[in-house]
Amino acid sequence: MLAIPPLAAETIFHIGTFPVFNTYINSSIVLLLFLTLGLMLRKQSREIPGALQNFFEAILDVLFGYMDQVTHDRKKSLQFLPVVGTLFLFILISNWIGIFPGVGSIGRWLPIRGAVELVPLFRPANTDLNMTLAMAVLGVALSHVFGIAAIGFFKYFNKFIKVGDIVSGFKKGGMNIFVAVVEFGVGLIEIVSEIAKLASLSLRLFGNVFAGEVLLTVIAGLATFTAYFVPLPFLMLEILVGLIQAVVFAMLVLVFLTMATTEVAESH
Amino acid sequence: MDIPNFILLATEQAAERGGFVGVAGTLGLNWKLFIGQVINFSVILLILWKWVFRPVSGALENRRKKIEDSVAKAEIIEKQLQETTAIREQQLRKTAAEAETILKKNTEAAEKAKAELISTAKHESEKILATAKITIETEKQQMLREVKTEITDLVVMATEKIINEKMDEKKDKELIREIITNISK
Numbered sequence: 364m365l366a367i368p369p370l371a372a373e374t375i376f377h378i379g380t381f382p383v384f385n386t387y388i389n390s391s392i393v394l395l396l397f398l399t400l401g402l403m404l405r406k407q408s409r410e411i412p413g414a415l416q417n418f419f420e421a422i423l424d425v426l427f428g429y430m431d432q433v434t435h436d437r438k439k440s441l442q443f444l445p446v447v448g449t450l451f452l453f454i455l456i457s458n459w460i461g462i463f464p465g466v467g468s469i470g471r472w473l474p475i476r477g478a479v480e481l482v483p484l485f486r487p488a489n490t491d492l493n494m495t496l497a498m499a500v501l502g503v504a505l506s507h508v509f510g511i512a513a514i515g516f517f518k519y520f521n522k523f524i525k526v527g528d529i530v531s532g533f534k535k536g537g538m539n540i541f542v543a544v545v546e547f548g549v550g551l552i553e554i555v556s557e558i559a560k561l562a563s564l565s566l567r568l569f570g571n572v573f574a575g576e577v578l579l580t581v582i583a584g585l586a587t588f589t590a591y592f593v594p595l596p597f598l599m600l601e602i603l604v605g606l607i608q609a610v611v612f613a614m615l616v617l618v619f620l621t622m623a624t625t626e627v628a629e630s631h
Numbered sequence: 632m633d634i635p636n637f638i639l640l641a642t643e644q645a646a647e648r649g650g651f652v653g654v655a656g657t658l659g660l661n662w663k664l665f666i667g668q669v670i671n672f673s674v675i676l677l678i679l680w681k682w683v684f685r686p687v688s689g690a691l692e693n694r695r696k697k698i699e700d701s702v703a704k705a706e707i708i709e710k711q712l713q714e715t716t717a718i719r720e721q722q723l724r725k726t727a728a729e730a731e732t733i734l735k736k737n738t739e740a741a742e743k744a745k746a747e748l749i750s751t752a753k754h755e756s757e758k759i760l761a762t763a764k765i766t767i768e769t770e771k772q773q774m775l776r777e778v779k780t781e782i783t784d785l786v787v788m789a790t791e792k793i794i795n796e797k798m799d800e801k802k803d804k805e806l807i808r809e810i811i812t813n814i815s816k
Contacts, residue, residue, distance in 0.1 A: 369659075370657060370658055370659050371656075371657075371658070371659025371661070372659055372661075372664060381663065381667075382663065382664075384661075384664050384667075386664070386668075387664060387667050387668065387671070390668060390671045390672070391671060393675065394671050394674055394675050394678075397675050397678050397679060397683075398678055400683065401678040401679065401681070401682035401683055402682070404682055404683050404686070404687065405682040405686070412690065416687060416690070419683065419687050420687060420690070420691055423684075423687055423688055423691060424691070427688075427691075441688060441692065444684050444688055445676070445679060445680035445684040445685065446676070446680075448679065448684050449675060449676045449679045449680065449684070452679065453672065453675055488668075491659060491664070491668070492658045492659050492660055493659065493660060493661055493664040493665040493667075493668045494668045494672070496660070496665060497665055497668040497669040497671075497672050498672055500669070501669065501672060501673065501676070569658075
């Protein structure tokens, strides 16, 4: 009987003093996959696509279609595609790798909590809050970088600390001062919402994928006979969840990117 | 194992491995792992950015632009072709009309020239004919006159020879005079 995976990723072995976690092994495998793909596509001629490039262009076409619906601007879609596309592909592939046989079942017997337990060698990368938080932090940070690049540092800074509003409010005088003070408060709330973005993005993905992993383990371990055909629909469900979570994460980051690069309409 | 105990154990374990304590630790947050995953994801992002998304989307975009340009060009060419055809037809029609007028003009001019030539020739021939008639007439008169004088001389000579012996000067002269007057009558 398989043990329900703990919330935290487990250390498999150490390289020097650096602990190697099972989720880190998985994200490295995905990294190698993408490295191979990148090296293969890099050598291809661009104008007349080969089979692999054709396949990729088909994927990109679909991605562009969805992205244009959010950005309403092909130029922005082109600009954000690397970030959003990488997030989507990485989450999708690492989620689907989690369904592979061997992931979660091949492991080392290590002493944990006073007992010797099977610690899986491979654990889906997104069942680790560190991974999802890393992606969320990078995504949100990139949205700020793109935002500053698109509308200028001062204007972007004014979205959060609304110095400009205060100055123009005092120039106009009267009610405008009061409005500016309220706007300033709203700007401060924006800063809080940035942190909330990180929390919601990372916890949503982590929770869904981790829950899926737990669900599969529970179903497989319910009874002896449930280890054979009963998990199949749940595996299909996990394929679906993996795709949906990848889409949700990528789309949300795309929305953040789009919002960050859009200038705020001047308040009166 | 009860839940609080489990959490406590997990937290202790996390703290041991350089992680956080409290809720973050329970969820498995760990600085070392976090930085490792950030690096991993950044590398993936860079690889896909540099080698996959930029070139492939660039190729896609280039092809799209190329097709757009080609379609626009094809439209321009189509339009130009139509214009050229229209111009050519118009010109052909114009040329045909011009040719017709020129032909008409030429025919008219030729007919006129022909008529003129004919009339001139007629005139000339008439003139020549008239001159010829006059010449013939004058020559005829002159000939007649010459013949007359010749005949007179002959008659005189003959008469002289015949009459010479039988007539004197006086009679002779009278006779001659008579004859001449008769003749000139």
